[in-house]
Amino acid sequence: MQQNKMSLFGFLVFFAYLAIASSLVEVEDNDLRNKQAGMQLNLYHVTGLDSSLKSTSPFSFSDMFIKDEERVRSLHSRLVNHSDTTASSDKVEGPKLVNTPLKSGLSIGSGNYYAKMGIGTPAKYFSMLVDTGSSLSWLQCQPCVIYCHAQVDPVFNPSTSKTYKTFPCSSSQCSSLKGSTLNAPTCSSGSGACVYKASYGDTSFSLGYLSQDVLTLSPSETLSSFVFGCGQDNQGLFGKSAGILGLANDKLSMFAQVSSKHGYAFSYCLPTSFSAPNSSNKGFLSIGSSSITSTSSYKFTPLVKNPMLPTLYGLDLTAITVGGKPLGLAASSYKVPTIIDSGTVITRLPMPVYTALKNSFVRIMSKKYAQAPGISILDTCFKGNVKEMSEVPEIQMIFGGGADLPLKAHNTLIELDKGVTCLAIAGSSENNPIAIIGNYQQQTFKVAYDVANSKIGFAAGGCQ
Template identity: 65%
Template structure:
């Protein structure tokens, strides 16, 4: 049976890559143990010697980033995008774009014996899935072999009558389907840039290391998949939902995780390799400053916080405090940070006032309209932008977090305005790079610490 499901919903692609998996024990009790995975930029899938920053941060990537933001905004405005029915197709759809991604990926094993796959880690979605043979609809190109369920001794499909199948509506915002004849539960997951996956809700053994496994891991066995997944095999969902990988792992390691995203190869200041740590003990490794998580009933699975102020070169923007009072999320899948238009306008004016004394402003590209002539490596003494959150937590952003090189002549501020009738703020992954970011779900707080990748 072939499925095609095209719709727009919330997502964020946090492409997480791993060449090494380590288990940290240190003699701790189970919930004090953490799993530590190396993280690399998704662009590492491509040949850096032939890929320029212009090809990477192209208008196409920025346009897809904007589509994702529009989908998130629609969720906050209560626009109903669920319950769209799947359509049958007679020919396979086009595969996902084979270009790199602006995000990160990690490699994990599924099945008995384990088959290892490079999975996108997504803080903006809950259900995990990977491409599975026989790909009844379409599978995009991936660097790893397709997962073969018939080779796993522990693979099972969920029936439509199962409680896990009933939980899909809460996790994906779409009603589950039921395959005629087999009675197998069918999931439908879609993302803000028109990417999607459809397949069977399944369970199997998840291997974090050869010795550390999670039996009965609930995930989607994707039969029809299309979109901006780079060359990954699928998604590892870390959203705040009971079907997420984080929730399933929390019974053993604790309900928390942290990461550090290394800079992309095009950044002016390359960083060391990043990491993803799952477990409560991962929060003890850095001097975090925390801000409370905000409960948003419209999208409870997202990680929301309160942005209270922004400074440029140490000076506040001088705008009303009410300008910051919009839904704000920390989203490692959105590349470019978005700010409500009054805040962005004030930030742009303050930033240009300082930068234009040494660098000539130039025409913007796509969603980025605060641009200057020159290469990123040639632009020095960039004024620090401080993002301050409730409780005193902050992100002090310097050049490698603020400037993005779009071609050999143009470097832009990697922040854009969020317009429309329902403005939102999103702290994107470009601003999070090189910081240690902690998600303490048990205590409802998010923390930031500098030099996280070192």
């Protein structure tokens, strides 16, 4: 969910089924392993934890798919038409007077992943959505002048931190907000504090004061001058998290701020909610140069920067095979803006590519499994239990430079209803030709972001 980034079906058991569901990066000091040029945090799927992040509210796959589609449209809009959507930075009386719609948030589960980070002195820990598409990190703050959605942790109280401060409008950090959030900053006429607005494609948003405090990942790992947003009006699809933890390629992101110490690289492995072959339900998030040197099996592809939005991580998708056979498309069919994004759940492909993939996949699967009606944006479905489907063709995504993602059944199929399993890939609309590698297809792979050397790598083998 980059800045500018819940039913017709009664699926009540969200966390029992959703392999694309929320996960938790739980930072415990005995789990944090500092390395020569980086650090590593253990990552657990929320279903494996005794965590209050589990929602007791009914969750709808259909609603989640709708929100995912809205995100895709927003990403496409920003990639092809990077325009300023805000008014000028006139003086305002703090965030409470900024003209934004008021609506109730829905305290339900999220399709993203969670990290645990500490803020303030003394440190208080908060569960944050980890997002490679977001730059500015923010969390909900008292006194919640307008609105704070329900969260599992107590809301951060800046007055209890000895090291908290806000940035004035004249600061360079305030001037950087427009590039990071695509929204021009405003200024509090009373205090002169810088006011940020982070808005997302699914109509979610956060509004508050640009702030600085100590970031604590463990008692032995801190960042004394962490820049983040202290949200006073936060509404939308954030589940019960406290806010967003940005990993985008931007100087205000959490990744960039921590990397100034450890090196400009990070890697992760997103676990599934069920045991996939040769994997576990435990993953990791690792920040620093050593995070990409510990695994020699990475296959790298050049990082492609889109000049319209250089903070996103772009890729060059060159071909796709199904069951070892190419789709038979011209190379030009793949030449659309392509990014990898932890905040998008379902992979999107340009419609000609998706149609060819779908036809090839159905041709093989229908020999053994009967087709079923589509569900929401997923129109390629079969009758059967995903765990019992033994003859599923591998889908291989091939990228420039020879890197590839060989997708097995646990990356391509999802059981949305009892006995109905669908291909977890969708086509982007003809009006939005874009490709996005979503978090479902990334699960159980080690994904390396070598930003310093402008390349992204993939390694199979699970989240050991």
